[in-house]
Each structure stands twice: as C-alpha cells, then as structure tokens.
Amino acid sequence: MPRTRIDYGPHPAQFGHLYTPTAAAGPVPVVMLLHGGYWSADFHLNLATTLASELARRGVAAWNVEYRRVGAGGGWAETSADVEAALAATATLLPDRSPVPLDPGDVRVVGHSAGAQLAVWVAGQRECPVRPSRVVSQAGALDLASRAATRSGGSALEALFGVSYADDPQLYRDASPIHRVPTGVPTVCLHGVEDVQVPVAASRAYVDAARAAGDRAALWEVPGEGHNAFLDRSTRCWALTLDAILGADPWSGVR
Template structure:
C-alpha cells in the first residue's frame, strides 16, 4: 500500500507543467489584506488548494516571508494562496486575524470558477505565528481538510509561554492578540480562548518543530500532539533535530524535506468529501 501511495505521489508531481502567478490580489479594504495566488496549468479538478500563512509574531512580516515556500509548494502541482493579514494592535486582535483568513478563503473560493480549481475543501499551512493562526482557524472553522503547523505556539496560556514573553519584553503582544490584559495570577480565559490546544477539533494535523527552537519551545508541539492523539485526531509530529525556530526552512536541504512532508500530508488528506 505504501509503495502504491508513493507511486501516486510521483505520478501526481510529474503531471503539471508551469505555474501561473497572480500577485497582490486584494481580498479586503486594508493594504495588508492581500494574497498571492499560484495556479498550476492543467486539469485542476482534484488539485489540492493550500492556504499559506506567514509568521512574524502577529506584528511584522508579509508575503515575502513565505514567497519561496509558496512557489515550492505550487511547483508540486498545488494551487497556493500565500496570504497576508493585518498586524495586531490595540484594536486588532486574533479575532480580526481569523476574520482576515476567512475573507481570504472566501476570495479564493469565489475565484475557483475562474481558474477551475475546487470551490471548497482546502488545506491550511502556517509557520510560527501563521502556524498558530492555521491551527486556530482550522479547529474553530472546521472547513479545512488538513492543517500543517511549523513551530507553532499552540498553548499561549501556559505559564512557560507567558513567562518567556514577559522575560523578552513581548507580553504585550499576547495581550493584544487576546484583546485582554494578562492576569498575573494565572487565570486568563481570553488567552485560553485563542490557544489551539483548547480548541481542538477533528482536523488531520501535521506538526513540524525544531528541538533547538529558543522562541517557541518544542514542548508546545509535543503537548499538542499528545492531546490530539488522546482525542483520536489523525495527527503526526516531526521533530527536526538541531533546528531552531525556522525549522530548517532557511536551509536548502531541510526546506526540501519540509516541503515534501507538507505536500505528502496534504495529498494524503485531499480525498473528496
């Protein structure tokens, strides 16, 4: 069975030629509510559609962070929407970022007729802050076929996470993300509410994390994986030995392996409803 699946992967990856690129498409009124769309040439009827979210601590970065990864996934024959979203501030919180993702997904779906790919049943992939959003969006909206999260902050209300943010002077980022001040006594329901660990639903989830990550400890993905398995969710955890917060995405050899693992997971879960 495994050999047959590998044969199908090889046949799939070899069945597409060039990819068309449509940059900076606006899905909302904000200048940050834009996405780059990659559409492979060919019959797109059963082609996976990937929503890709960049990192940047919810407060920096843009499409340039994930531009190469979007191209690499698209070159495997996938439709990819590389999505930008607004930065958090005193009035924009996680709720608004999830709304951005929802608008972006709706935009991609609306344009499916134009390009010929599926109207629904997409997959979501995120890195760092984008991984947090991918998990939270996937679990709360339940309209994704699978999730891939690289170096994901998954339990923002844990004492370790809050202490780390406090020590590096960025506790305010979690407060803005949650839209609430942190209670030093440890009861923070607003932060729990935006933690993927507390919102798990039955969406197949691939977690990739470096065990030398000094920004988001690997225990975040290990604990989430254990909880996913406990709840019977189809899940896989890949630990990148010696890799830091970039999970090796900035190292050619490891980036190739990560892209391979991402695309194989997506293909495996791209069954028709």
C-alpha cells in the first residue's frame, strides 16, 4: 500500500505514516492509529503497521501516528498535545499530502492498551477542531486513577505524569477516560478475557460509565485471548477490530 511520512510538528517523534488505498472513487474515511507500550520510548508506531496496511487494503486511509513518549521528549503534557495535534492534522496536513481524496468528516480513532487510553481521551477533547466519528479501544487502560491501575502500573504512570497518584490524584483523573464521560463519540471497547496486563474489568467499567452518562458504547469480550492478541492477525481480536473499525453499525448485535 502507498505510504507517506507526514510531520505534524518539529520534534523527531511528531510524525505519522499515511497509508492509502491504491485507488478510490470518492473521499475515504481516515482511521488514526495510536500504538501502545506504556507511553514509553521503548515502543514505536511499527506496532500498528500491519493493521494500517490492512486497513488501506480494505479501502480506507490509515494514519499511523508516532508521538512523544517517556524517554523521547514526552510526558503527559507533550504526549497528550501530540495526540490532539495528530488528530487535527487529519483536516489540515493530510488532505494536501494524500494521493486519494479523504473524508474529513469521518475520522475514526483506534488505540491499543496505552494507545487506547490516548484514543478515548482525545475523543473527550471537545475543543479539538476534528471530532472522531467513532473510537475503538483495544485492551484499553481506561482508568488510570483506580487503585488497581496505580498499583499494577504505578512506575509507568509516575514516569508519564512526573508525580505519584498520592501527590496529584486530580491529574490522574483528568487523564482517565472513565472520568471524562460523556465524550459524545460512539465507542467500541474490545478486550481479551485472558488479559493479565490490563484486566477486562477496565473496559467493563468504562462502558458502564459511558452508557450511564448517555454515550453510545459497546463492549466486545473475547474469550481465550489476551493483551497482545490484537497484534496478531490470526486472532479473533484482530478480526473483531476490523469489524469495529469498518462496520456500518458495530454498536448493535452480539459479537
């Protein structure tokens, strides 16, 4: 699939790869991909390359985003600003660089693990000039302020925020999607039941809170699969991700 590197800021980590279909009869949706990896520079956008290529093969544009991470110029202020800037770029930078016409009114955001936290968080940024038409969370770390989250991921979260939960609980809540509902953006949360890194309870709690706040939210639990099943194209998690991103109405029916 054709791939174009686009810088959305001056820092070396502020860029993304735009994958496009080989041909398009009209404007195509844009899917923004946010990789996971504990918000750390140890992980890169190549985690989402296979999914980006597959989406372009299926007829949509995929915007695979890198962003400043802990150890690569990032902390919460920089990381969150980059995600918002990358989303805004779908209406400014990408249309001029894309070899096929893009539909700026249909931007879908998908993220895995820490990337899912960023995806659902940015959906709550109502002042952003681009509002997603849907968000797909894969094994999302959607509550950074719970005792379970701060206990199991405490070191990664302290590195991201530069402060402990005990010293600034409001900062943790402000970054936690579960504390930002309603977003007004339809959301599908997918989660492997065997996930031990981010338990499925995180997605269950988020969907319950989102629905209670009036958002349209669906939960798809995948028995027998774990956290990294979303990176393996042979899994049920992978197939359901494509359904959630590309399906006409993924919020109805049973998966």
